[in-house]
Amino acid sequence: MMKLYYDLHLHSCLSPCGDNDMTPYNLVNMAKIFGYDVIALTDHNTCKNCGSAIKVGEQTGITVVPGMELCTSEEIHCVCLFPSLKSAEAFSDHIYGTLPPIKNKEKIFGEQLIMDSEDGILGKEEILLTTASSVSIDALPSLVDEYGGVCYPAHIDRNSYSIISSLGDFSPDLKVSCFELTPQADERHYLEKYTATKGKLIIRSSDAHYLENMREPEFYLELRENSAEALIDYLKGEV
Numbered sequence: 001m002m003k004l005y006y007d008l009h010l011h012s013c014l015s016p017c018g019d020n021d022m023t024p025y026n027l028v029n030m031a032k033i034f035g036y037d038v039i040a041l042t043d044h045n046t047c048k049n050c051g052s053a054i055k056v057g058e059q060t061g062i063t064v065v066p067g068m069e070l071c072t073s074e075e076i077h078c079v080c081l082f083p084s085l086k087s088a089e090a091f092s093d094h095i096y097g098t099l100p101p102i103k104n105k106e107k108i109f110g111e112q113l114i115m116d117s118e119d120g121i122l123g124k125e126e127i128l129l130t131t132a133s134s135v136s137i138d139a140l141p142s143l144v145d146e147y148g149g150v151c152y153p154a155h156i157d158r159n160s161y162s163i164i165s166s167l168g169d170f171s172p173d174l175k176v177s178c179f180e181l182t183p184q185a186d187e188r189h190y191l192e193k194y195t196a197t198k199g200k201l202i203i204r205s206s207d208a209h210y211l212e213n214m215r216e217p218e219f220y221l222e223l224r225e226n227s228a229e230a231l232i233d234y235l236k237g238e239v
């Protein structure tokens with residue numbers, strides 16, 4: 001088994017709230033400098049910068065897992081991760097059709113830049129990416145599974161856009177094998193207060209939107225190999 005330091009929740013300049021310096025090139029190289037083994041790019045409701053980030057990862061020598069932070073119809077953020085770019089992009093195309101057709105207002109929300117792997121701008125996403133998709137939290141795990149991926153509730157300790165802030169607790173029918181806490185959260189509090197967390201794997205990631213919010217590696221997983229496939233299998237509980 002390999003001990004791998006991870007950060008599985010990072011936003012690029014494609015997220016309107018992500019800094020324009022958070023390009024695929026910059027964020028992957030920053031992760032490499034910090035000494036991460038595996039990271040995931042999880043922009044709001046899109047995977048359109050994942051291909052470039054994976055390319056930088058291949059050049060830099062760090063595994064980049066394609067992902068998305070999906071906003072469910074209940075306004076719950078969920079991290080969705082995929083074993084391949086192809087599956088992530090197919091999922092991304094599907095989710096695009098579930099978003100309301102609201103245009104981004106750059107002056108209010110920020111730019112949504114689609115970048116290549118060398119800091120070149122390929123284009124801009126027109127539809128606002130921080131809205132809620134029409135996919136519900138209970139429908140999401142099986143939908144993500146159809147694309148070979150895994151999903152789990154993001155930052156459940158936050159007061160907004162979290163499963164606990166939106167629903168008060170995990171829904172009884174929610175089929176997930178893990179959940180995310182912010183690096184600062186008191187793990188014991190959540191394990192004691194919410195019984196649904198029992199037996200689930202805890203993932204702790206930065207949710208960085210700025211290069212300066214990326215942090216020293218602290219959390220690790222032990223995987224059979226350093227690959228997106230091995231990570232997805234592990235998170236699904238299929239080690």
Ligand SMILES: [Zn+2]
Pocket residue numbers: 069077154155161
């Ligand atoms: Zn979030």
Ligand SMILES: [Zn+2]
Pocket residue numbers: 009011069207
């Ligand atoms: Zn996020």
